[in-house]
Amino acid sequence: MKRVMINEIDNYINKKIVIKGWVYRIRKLKSITFIILRDRTGYVQCVVSNEFKLNTIKVEAVISIYGMVKESNNKYNGFEVDVEQLNIINNVLAELPIELNKENLEINLDTKLNNRMLSIRHDKVNSIFKIQNIIANGFREYLNNEGFTEISTPKLVKEGAEGGTELFKVEYFEKQAYLAQSPQFYKQMMVGAGFERVYEIGHVYRAEEHNTNRHLNEYISMDLELGFIEDEEDIMDLEERLLKHILTKVLKEGEKYLKILKAEVQVIEDKIPRVKFSEAIEILKTKYNKTGLDGDIDPEGEKLICKYAKEKYNSDFIFLTHYPREKRPMYTMPCGTEETHSFDLLFRGIEITTGGQRIHEYDMLIENMKYKGLDPENYDSYISNFKYGMPPHGGLAIGLERITARLLGFENVREASLIPRDRTRLMP
Amino acid sequence: MKRVMINEIDNYINKKIVIKGWVYRIRKLKSITFIILRDRTGYVQCVVSNEFKLNTIKVEAVISIYGMVKESNNKYNGFEVDVEQLNIINNVLAELPIELNKENLEINLDTKLNNRMLSIRHDKVNSIFKIQNIIANGFREYLNNEGFTEISTPKLVKEGAEGGTELFKVEYFEKQAYLAQSPQFYKQMMVGAGFERVYEIGHVYRAEEHNTNRHLNEYISMDLELGFIEDEEDIMDLEERLLKHILTKVLKEGEKYLKILKAEVQVIEDKIPRVKFSEAIEILKTKYNKTGLDGDIDPEGEKLICKYAKEKYNSDFIFLTHYPREKRPMYTMPCGTEETHSFDLLFRGIEITTGGQRIHEYDMLIENMKYKGLDPENYDSYISNFKYGMPPHGGLAIGLERITARLLGFENVREASLIPRDRTRLMP
Numbered sequence: 061m062k063r064v065m066i067n068e069i070d071n072y073i074n075k076k077i078v079i080k081g082w083v084y085r086i087r088k089l090k091s092i093t094f095i096i097l098r099d100r101t102g103y104v105q106c107v108v109s110n111e112f113k114l115n116t117i118k119v120e121a122v123i124s125i126y127g128m129v130k131e132s133n134n135k136y137n138g139f140e141v142d143v144e145q146l147n148i149i150n151n152v153l154a155e156l157p158i159e160l161n162k163e164n165l166e167i168n169l170d171t172k173l174n175n176r177m178l179s180i181r182h183d184k185v186n187s188i189f190k191i192q193n194i195i196a197n198g199f200r201e202y203l204n205n206e207g208f209t210e211i212s213t214p215k216l217v218k219e220g221a222e223g224g225t226e227l228f229k230v231e232y233f234e235k236q237a238y239l240a241q242s243p244q245f246y247k248q249m250m251v252g253a254g255f256e257r258v259y260e261i262g263h264v265y266r267a268e269e270h271n272t273n274r275h276l277n278e279y280i281s282m283d284l285e286l287g288f289i290e291d292e293e294d295i296m297d298l299e300e301r302l303l304k305h306i307l308t309k310v311l312k313e314g315e316k317y318l319k320i321l322k323a324e325v326q327v328i329e330d331k332i333p334r335v336k337f338s339e340a341i342e343i344l345k346t347k348y349n350k351t352g353l354d355g356d357i358d359p360e361g362e363k364l365i366c367k368y369a370k371e372k373y374n375s376d377f378i379f380l381t382h383y384p385r386e387k388r389p390m391y392t393m394p395c396g397t398e399e400t401h402s403f404d405l406l407f408r409g410i411e412i413t414t415g416g417q418r419i420h421e422y423d424m425l426i427e428n429m430k431y432k433g434l435d436p437e438n439y440d441s442y443i444s445n446f447k448y449g450m451p452p453h454g455g456l457a458i459g460l461e462r463i464t465a466r467l468l469g470f471e472n473v474r475e476a477s478l479i480p481r482d483r484t485r486l487m488p
Numbered sequence: 489m490k491r492v493m494i495n496e497i498d499n500y501i502n503k504k505i506v507i508k509g510w511v512y513r514i515r516k517l518k519s520i521t522f523i524i525l526r527d528r529t530g531y532v533q534c535v536v537s538n539e540f541k542l543n544t545i546k547v548e549a550v551i552s553i554y555g556m557v558k559e560s561n562n563k564y565n566g567f568e569v570d571v572e573q574l575n576i577i578n579n580v581l582a583e584l585p586i587e588l589n590k591e592n593l594e595i596n597l598d599t600k601l602n603n604r605m606l607s608i609r610h611d612k613v614n615s616i617f618k619i620q621n622i623i624a625n626g627f628r629e630y631l632n633n634e635g636f637t638e639i640s641t642p643k644l645v646k647e648g649a650e651g652g653t654e655l656f657k658v659e660y661f662e663k664q665a666y667l668a669q670s671p672q673f674y675k676q677m678m679v680g681a682g683f684e685r686v687y688e689i690g691h692v693y694r695a696e697e698h699n700t701n702r703h704l705n706e707y708i709s710m711d712l713e714l715g716f717i718e719d720e721e722d723i724m725d726l727e728e729r730l731l732k733h734i735l736t737k738v739l740k741e742g743e744k745y746l747k748i749l750k751a752e753v754q755v756i757e758d759k760i761p762r763v764k765f766s767e768a769i770e771i772l773k774t775k776y777n778k779t780g781l782d783g784d785i786d787p788e789g790e791k792l793i794c795k796y797a798k799e800k801y802n803s804d805f806i807f808l809t810h811y812p813r814e815k816r817p818m819y820t821m822p823c824g825t826e827e828t829h830s831f832d833l834l835f836r837g838i839e840i841t842t843g844g845q846r847i848h849e850y851d852m853l854i855e856n857m858k859y860k861g862l863d864p865e866n867y868d869s870y871i872s873n874f875k876y877g878m879p880p881h882g883g884l885a886i887g888l889e890r891i892t893a894r895l896l897g898f899e900n901v902r903e904a905s906l907i908p909r910d911r912t913r914l915m916p
Contacts, residue, residue, distance in 0.1 A: 063716060065635075080716050080879070082682065082877055083877075098682070099684070100635065100682060100683060100684040100685070101635075118877075120876055120877045121877050122877045122878070122879045149879060149880065150848055150849060150877055150878055150879060150880075151877070152875065152876050152877050153850055153875040153876075154875045154876070156876065176677065176681065177677045177678075177680045177681045177873045177876065178681075178876055180678070180681035180682060180683070181681055181682040186681070186682060186683065189637070189639070190637070193637065193638050196638075207493075207528065207529075209617070209618070209621065210621050210624075211617070211906060212691070212708055212906060213906065213907055214706055214907045214908075214909050215643070215691055215706065216656075216667075216693075216705075216706050216909050216914065217914070218914045218915050228644075228658055228659065228660065229658070229659045230656055230657070230658050230667065231656065231657045232656065232914060233695075233697075233911065233912075235914055237914055239644075239658065246907060249604065249605045249916070250605075250608070250906075252605045253604065253605045253606075253608035253609055253614070254510065254526070254528060254608060254609040254614060255528060255608070255614065256527070256528040257528070262690075262691070263640070263643055263690070263691070265644075267661075269661075277644075278642055278643065278644050280640055288491060288508050420578055421578060422581055441915050441916045442916075445605045446581075447580065447581040447582045448548055448580050448581075448582070448584065448605065448606055449510055449511075449546075449548045449549050449550045449578055449579070449580050450550070450578055451508070451550045451577060451578060452577065452578075478639060478640060478641065478678075479641055479642045479674060480642075481642050481644050483661065484661075486644065486645070486646045486660060486663055486665055487646050487869050488677065488869045488870075
């Protein structure tokens with residue numbers, strides 16, 4: 061008999077069906093036992109006579125049930141299943157390290173991550189990844205409609221795009237390779253290769269030594285790059301429209317999960333405020349008496365600037381623009397002698413995007429590399445692209461785990477990583 | 489003035505527009521010059537008076553043109569652009585290493601790959617990746633509709649899923665890590681984590697020493713795994729429906745690219761023939777006098793079996809089933825004492841899928857690990873999943889570059905990799 065999914069049972073009132081799933085809860089009364097069964101679509105109350113030998117069934121065991129669907133009024137549905145047959149497909153063999161049948165998983169993050177197969181069974185965990193998928197699909201959907209081509213570029217590379225530090229080394233046969241910090245060089249190449257507009261959703265790797273709640277050593281970067289732009293304003297405009305699309309989609313398709321997670325999402329109504337980096341520094345100094353800035357904005361500074369954006373513009377987002385030339389990689393288009401055509405996007409206290417216009421002229425690129433103290437000879441392959449007709453272009457990258465975490469109100473980015481990798485965690 | 493894309497010019501007859509793109513071809517006559525401009529949407533003929541100083545413009549330079557659209561009858565369209573202004577946005581600075589304005593790129597594969605930004609500008613190259621995107625989107629679309637959840641699992645792992653060989657080593661701070669050969673352990677975990685049905689389109693890494701036209705050291709694997717199956721027949725049934733969906737989508741959305749590539753695609757009408765591995769060996773021996781089989785089917789054997797499938801069943805595909813236990817990894821569900829509930833799918837001469845039912849019972853898994861000479865202690869984390877209610881499950885993986893290459897008739901899988909990594913190639 062074909063398995064019926066729990067969210068389809070209401071089509072089978074007074075009929076006999078087979079359902080399969082995990083035992084979520086067992087409550088034994090005098091003559092009957094209630095088993096709450098969970099499958100990927102929901103929960104259902106099943107009523108079992110105590111003539112069944114139920115002693116061996118453990119919570120979270122995989123079982124199948126054959127029984128009659130009857131109308132009923134219970135916590136889960138307007139029906140329940142009167143059990144006629146019950147089979148244990150695969151029982152639980154050891155004590156569960158975490159309790160799953162509570163409204164909240166009352167365990168610390170490490171326990172949650174160490175027991176990942178179990179913790180994800182909890183709705184407050186798996187809903188995070190349902191929302192994350194909606195975000196990624198929103199990114200993909202919007203860009204596909206705007207004429208972008210999806211690309212997949214190598215993660216085994218010979219040179220790093222963001223400078224020589226923070227690279228994981230890989231033994232590549234006789235050679236030394238690295239794990240890509242970003243698809244930067246390749247997405248630029250693909251703009252020049254005639255696709256004009258490209259995006260990639262893929263892993264990037266940062267061998268950062270510090271273990272913070274903001275960093276992962278392997279994370280998912282949603283990258284895009286497009287040609288024939290005027291300047292970085294085009295990229296920020298695009299990101300505004302893109303985020304609007306994503307947030308609208310999350311609200312529409314993710315309603316159920318947002319409710320489970322008690323998360324609040326606000327769609328972007330107006331333009332996202334744009335403030336120059338140098339102005340932001342001034343605001344931090346004068347309005348918040350922030351010290352120790354030293355030409356940079358630290359995590360506390362990011363939080364304060366977001367507070368400012370919320371208070372002044374009622375915006376969860378703020379663009380900081382015109383970052384100093386010395387803070388940005390060699391491929392960033394300079395703006396005057398000190399600044400660049402670049403930006404960060406901060407969201408609820410943290411940077412979730414870095415972007416900007418790139419240099420497309422060969423001579424300027426060589427000059428800027430020298431300004432940054434880099435030897436152009438080490439970037440032969442990258443540089444050669446600029447000899448053969450590279451259009452003006454720019455792009456950005458959004459950290460998928462970061463935007464997910466902030467959207468759902470998690471302080472620690474690990475909560476939004478299915479299987480995180482950090483300074484000490486390589487397992488599971 | 490806003491840029492008009494070439495495929496929209498026919499809305500602007502007798503109007504003035506701005507177009508931007510690459511110079512595809514220059515043909516100088518006595519008083520006028522024809523410039524064929526290419527953007528991501530197509531080609532257009534532009535007519536320039538020789539009063540313009542055109543000497544400096546090189547083929548493949550990036551230019552912008554302002555001019556009047558006029559009706560015309562030329563090779564490309566029913567219109568042309570009468571040029572009033574022409575600006576060089578970024579010229580070509582060196583001699584082009586390959587000639588792009590021919591019907592075919594008459595260069596060898598290495599030259600094509602060494603000059604990737606340029607070779608992809610050719611329609612016969614970029615069309616490959618347009619088709620590849622349709623394949624991947626078809627995979628995603630079909631599975632989303634079937635209740636699958638997309639996952640993204642770590643590529644930095646502590647243990648290999650397919651055995652200890654062929655792993656790339658990574659220095660992970662003080663630890664030794666490897667690049668994942670497959671998401672096998674994680675996709676099984678995610679079935680058990682309650683998603684029941686999961687898929688991933690992501691990179692996998694094989695440190696294979698040999699350099700063949702069938703292998704890449706980094707490739708894109710389209711993986712899926714689903715729970716509550718009866719046996720591997722469910723997985724093969726799913727793959728039939730999935731491939732039918734993908735091929736129908738390729739025919740519909742990829743028509744233009746298939747034409748450029750002169751590729752023929754046949755939709756699967758009936759069921760894909762299923763032949764036991766042991767029978768296939770017999771067929772190779774008796775029908776094709778194949779020797780040197782030694783209990784395995786080599787590349788030549790795969791070609792012959794596909795020939796057999798074409799002649800006997802008029803099918804481009806054939807499932808080989810019930811692979812010997814000794815040929816399959818430890819997680820494969822045994823079938824009797826010698827065989828397994830597993831299969832390969834061959835397509836036009838090459839294996840494109842490996843799949844099967846997995847072991848879901850703890851004791852059987854431990855026993856099978858020992859049978860395979862593995863120490864269960866080395867797989868602690870993986871094994872622990874089987875103590876807590878793992879449903880019966882199975883899955884498969886399709887190599888994206890391989891299916892693309894075979895669909896389009898390329899012998900070498902590198903043709904279908906945007907930026908391939910092989911035994912010697914780490915650049916570009």
